[in-house]
Amino acid sequence: MVDFLGRFKKPKRVGGDGELTVFCASEQDGIAIDLARWQLLASDVLKAEGVRGAAEMSILFVEPHVMAEMNSVHMGKTGPTDVLAFPIDAFVPEFASGPGSVSRGPDRAADNIEDSPLLLGDVVICPEVARAQAPSHAGNFDDEIALLVTHGSLHVLGYDHAESDERERMQGREKELLELYHWKSSAPLNFRIDHPEDAQ
Numbered sequence: 001m002v003d004f005l006g007r008f009k010k011p012k013r014v015g016g017d018g019e020l021t022v023f024c025a026s027e028q029d030g031i032a033i034d035l036a037r038w039q040l041l042a043s044d045v046l047k048a049e050g051v052r053g054a055a056e057m058s059i060l061f062v063e064p065h066v067m068a069e070m071n072s073v074h075m076g077k078t079g080p081t082d083v084l085a086f087p088i089d090a091f092v093p094e095f096a097s098g099p100g101s102v103s104r105g106p107d108r109a110a111d112n113i114e115d116s117p118l119l120l121g122d123v124v125i126c127p128e129v130a131r132a133q134a135p136s137h138a139g140n141f142d143d144e145i146a147l148l149v150t151h152g153s154l155h156v157l158g159y160d161h162a163e164s165d166e167r168e169r170m171q172g173r174e175k176e177l178l179e180l181y182h183w184k185s186s187a188p189l190n191f192r193i194d195h196p197e198d199a200q
Helices: 037-048 063-074 127-136 142-157 164-183
Strands: 020-027 054-063 083-087 119-126
Touching: 020 037, 020 083, 037 054, 037 063, 054 063, 054 142, 063 083, 063 127, 083 142, 119 142, 127 142, 142 164
Parallel strands: 020 054, 054 119
Antiparallel strands: 083 119
């Protein structure tokens, strides 16, 4: 979370009475997506990061042209990217940089905080971009989607990789979480944890 002085603050991770809910939807037809599987991975990641009580996050899988438009509007970049994260309750929208400073996330309006669960945010993934970059990145499509789900979930919780120390911390945590909840063991030898946007 960024306050008006630009200092990092730990995001809120505990909601009221209730349980964590991760909503998953696919709004693309090109690639079959196992929504239940990625919903479970995201839930495991959020719980491992201390999310408790009534909290919500959504994951949306979209077509390249939709991702390209979102990338342009929210990041000022051209073309589709692999993943975008839109924190909601994890930062102060008026002062934060990145997608959240422009929008509370796709189709989200301000809610009465007293009556609502903790809204963590939205993660948007483009499967076609993931499939294209997988051979030179995570190694295969399955590992690529797992990385993007984990990466986006951590962004929603306030992780970043703008600076080298932040990048090292985030990548280390991603590897730990993927070993625990995706591979259930150690990482494959060809798996790379760096992210394409780091080179841009």
